[in-house]
Amino acid sequence: MRRIRIGAGAGFSGDRIEPAVELAEQAGLDYLVFECLAERTIALAQQARLKDPEAGFDPWLEERIEGVLPASLARGTRIVTNAGAANPEAAARRVAALARRLGAPGLRVAFVIGDDVMAALRGSDLPLLDRPGTVADIAPAMISANAYLGVGPIVGALREGADVVVTGRVADPALFLAPMVHEFGWPEDDWHRLGQGTVVGHLLECTGQLTGGYFADPGRMDVPDLARLGFPFADVAEDGSAVLGKAPGSGGELSPRTCTEQLLYEVHDPAAYLQPDVAADFTGVLFRALGADRVAVEGGTGRPRTETLKVTIGYRDGFIGEGQISYAGTGAVARARLAMDIVAERLRLAGIEVAELRRDVIGVDSVLRGEPGPADEPRDVRARIAGRTSTLRAAQRIGREVEALWLNGPSGGGGATWSAREVIAAASVLLPRSRIQAGFAFVGA
């Protein structure tokens, strides 16, 4: 049975670049995928684009492509990435320009369009998911709205010979599914193989989280040579089954246990993992160790896709002001709590409107709440107070009140820091497919 090898070169914008280069140079890839978009990344990129029409894509795009391009050109590896963020066309032009500089003027670079659905949402009263309200409630503050596209436009670009495909918002697994659909000609209603291919794409989309990253717990779950963690690839067969591997000689662990953790990562109902191309079913998935760092994956399937696509809306949602200060020694926790009570009281006395105020004692209850902490008082703690406001000035006032604890708070406070920022929040809606027109084009065409 024919197989293709697809590698994972980035699982988020801030991912490491060296393992992607290692994979491109060592693993003999047919395709290399860079997934670079978190929920609100496009909203932030859209703000950059509004200031500069040539901006609005992933800041590490060129460094990533430059790192892997020599090996990709030598081997004929084709690249798919959603690093285009809010401006896939400008990103694609940058890649083409980079290729010319590196002596590959013939590189065919395509970009995907149509995920931006701001216009389609104008005047909409579609209900928001996961919270009360409709699009109309946040419309005045809306910065971006992007539908999660499926494989269609990427497959089209590959069919027409693209060496590199740059997209904006596309469902993460679809970045990997597209090469499979292109190579094997899977029909768009072959739910079983699209489901199994989605399993493979989902496993790969967070790179090192499949190969022993985000897994180690010293003494309990040890992972060899984590500092040199290698990125994964999949050898996908025509029937959608796959064998997973990682860069030869790299660190990390690829095993059924690391695969199981990643299979369920960011999944709700494993029987219905809703994607633009298929409702994938993970409940029959099986992992089989084939030897060191080789794992077979099979048993995924799927059912017909839904009639809507998920859209993520980025919108301005007020401001957050935050300050921190440390206390040490006996009574540190009590002094930290007193400090935060003082700040809350001073904000109230000054008439600063704060919609929500959160108090944390870092070292005691800042991430875990509602359960007993350690019996002994920690040697030092950090008070952290954060509040939501409608103006930047009010957010700054929260931070300044924490800073003022230097001279005006409990004994022994040190290392005060503060910040204030605008909140770009993300909300989601489901948009009928008929409202979305996706396509692709080539740079220079």
Added chain:
Amino acid sequence: MKLRDLAHGRAGDKGDVSNISVIARDPADFAWIARHVTAERVKRHFGAMVTGEVRRHELPQLGALNFVLHGALGGGVTRSLALDPHGKSLSSSLLEMEIPPPPPRG
């Protein structure tokens, strides 16, 4: 004993929903874990941190449970005031849960 002694897991986020996998280190312990780590117990474990319902999905062939916690992320990752807005550390918290030791296997 702590759940951590029998299982490992990972937390993921989407909007204001957290999902936490609980995976038996030894598949033979899966049934015991599934018996004691119910959706109700998980809801109680997190108390006021989780404002919505908790659902459990089972994947016995992988020795895994998947818990879906609604209203667990302070209004959503992108607007939460929390230091860990993604709730990444919720998996470590869940693995602190006390459960009875499994009976000896013959």
